Amino acid sequence: MSVSLTDEQNERGGDVTTTGWTAETAAGEYADVNGIELYYERRGTGSPIVLLHGGLGSGEMFGPILPALIERHEVILVDLQGHGRTADVDRPLDVRTMADDVAALIDHLGLDRPDAVGYSLGGGVAWQLGFRHPEKIGRMVTASANIRRSAIYPDMLAQQGQVSAAAAEFMKDTPMYELYQRVAPRPEDFPRLLDKIGAAMAVDFDFTEEVRSIKVPTLVVAADCDMAPPSHYVEVFGLLGGGERDGGWMGEGRPGGGHRLAILPGLTHYNVFSSPLFAAVTLDFLS
Structure with a gap:
């Protein structure tokens, strides 16, 4: 999960863009799953993608890239616990529990191994789907999702420490x-x-061993100026067997699990999710 309260974010909109849909055009439903009334929308046709938003956002934040995605896929946009149109429930915000929510939604909708695409908080939820429910998903894209809290820049960790109800005003x-x-x-x-996001971000985490053993083909995506250095995402790719040898003329030296890495140029943590580059590498990987 990656949320901070910087002047730049406040000016540029942080993890969220409201360009695209409005409350009047949204046409979703609620699924009673895993103890929560989970809001979701279904758009487009084709092989399904479950699309998972960042912290303090909702499915609306993907509005700029949604047209490209729904040209080739059915997109299921989920508003995670306490976000968007999904009301909070009496439990902490935890990417593991939220992954269980999404897994239950996949069952509720009768989806056959949809792909999971997540950004930031949603990327953390996607990782947990791969760890906890690998049999329920096909491929996975995790964007700007760190696997160790210590990988985040120290000044950003300090800013995350300021996230609480006191910042609402x-x-x-x-x-x-x-x-x-x-x-x-x-x-x-x-x-x-x-308050809940602040508490969640204060908890240390390290999913190194879980990533090392993941079986779901995974695309690791990051901006070249993300909340953690590019080297962190290269490290994650290495845990998946990438970067160990020359790729070979026919790709024979690529990681055996079908994993990939994309560092997207000219982007930051706060705009990578709405970039056409993100849509392009995601569609290429899922094809």
């Missing part, structure tokens, strides 16, 4: 706040969401 002019007020079932819960 300072966020009232941000797209994250506007989105929540517009679509959340209980708009007054925004400070509660900040």
Whole structure:
């Protein structure tokens, strides 16, 4: 999970863009799964993708790239616990529990091994789907999702430490706040969401061994100026067997599990999710 309260994010919209859909055009449903009323929307036709948003966002944040995705796939956009149109429940925010929610949604919808694509918080949830429910998904894309808390730049960790209900007043002019007020079932819960996200980001984590043993073909994506250095994502690719030898003329030296790495140029943590480059590498991998 990656959320911080920087001046740059407040000016540029942080993890969220509200360009695209509005509350009037959204046409989703709720699934009663795993103890939560999970909101989702289905768009397009073709092999299914479960698309998972970043912290303080919702499925709407993928509006700029959605047209490219639905040209070739059915996209299931999920609003994760306490985000967007999914009301919070009485449990901590935890990527493992949220992955269980998504796995239960896959069963609820009768999907046959859809691909999972997640960014930031959603990328962490995608990783957990691969760890905990590998039999339920086909391929996986994790964008800007760190596997160790210590990989995040120290100044960003310090800023994440400021995320709490006390910051709600300072966020009232941000797209994250506007989105929540517009679509959340209980708009007054925004400070509660900040408290829960702050608590979640304070917990140390290291999923090195889980990544090393993953069986789901995975594309690791990051911006070249992300919340962790590019070397972290290269390390993750190495845990998947990448970068150990020359790839070979016929690709015979590539990782055996079908894994790939994409470091996208000219992007940051705060705009990679809406970039045509992200859509392009995702579609290429899923094809």
